[in-house]
Amino acid sequence: MKPEAEAEYREFVSARLDQLGRFAFLLCRDWHRAEDAVQKGLVKLYLHWDKTTIKSPDAYVRQVIVNVVREEARRHWFKRERSSDRLPERHHPDPGEAGSERLTMLDALSRLPKRQRIAVVLRIWEDLSVEQTAEIMACSPGTVKSQTARGLQTLRGLLSETIPEEVTT
The missing domain is CATH 1.10.1740 (Rna Polymerase Sigma Factor; Chain: A)
Incomplete structure (x- = not known):
């Protein structure tokens, strides 16, 4: 190069x-x-x-x-780990330090089906356009829209189960 x-x-x-x-x-x-x-x-x-x-x-x-x-x-196959006497250095903040709301959201996000999770992360967290997301996911813009909508709907349902009613109103 x-x-x-x-x-x-x-x-x-x-x-x-x-x-x-x-x-x-x-x-x-x-x-x-x-x-x-x-x-x-x-x-x-x-x-x-x-x-x-x-x-x-x-x-x-x-x-x-x-x-x-x-x-x-x-x-x-990721389970092929070798044991070591030393703990790895932590380069990233521990997600447990972020607060219960963030953990609740991450837990709900991890429960989404893969394609919905990818669409939601790209569109909402990464703030990418529908076209950019479609390019990354190798699918049509319509698929991105539907997967994002379904993912957000599923997230709302999951979060309404875990967040008390008085907090959401």
Whole structure:
């Protein structure tokens, strides 16, 4: 890779690494799996960085992260962990420190079907357009709209079960 392309790639990664990590965490609810998914996405992006086939690096890396999270969920191969005497360093805030409302929302989000969860995370948390989300999910804009609507409806139902009535009114 040319030095100027390498510098552009490094700048892209430093500007978006935390955001991509949060995105991956919302999809899989595990910081370590999220870091692995982001790393795989960034490696794949690096391999294609100087090629003209990538129109939007953001959309490309997010699509790779979504695919990695889906594939790992299907395979269940992530359980191949090695034990160690040392605990890993914590680079991210513990989601348990964020408050009960956030935990309730994350729990409800994790109970959504995969495609609905991906659509809601991309559209609501990441604030992407329908077209950008469709590109990442490799589906039509209509599918994005329906999956987002169903996901939000399901979230409302899940949250109404866990939040007391006097709080919601």
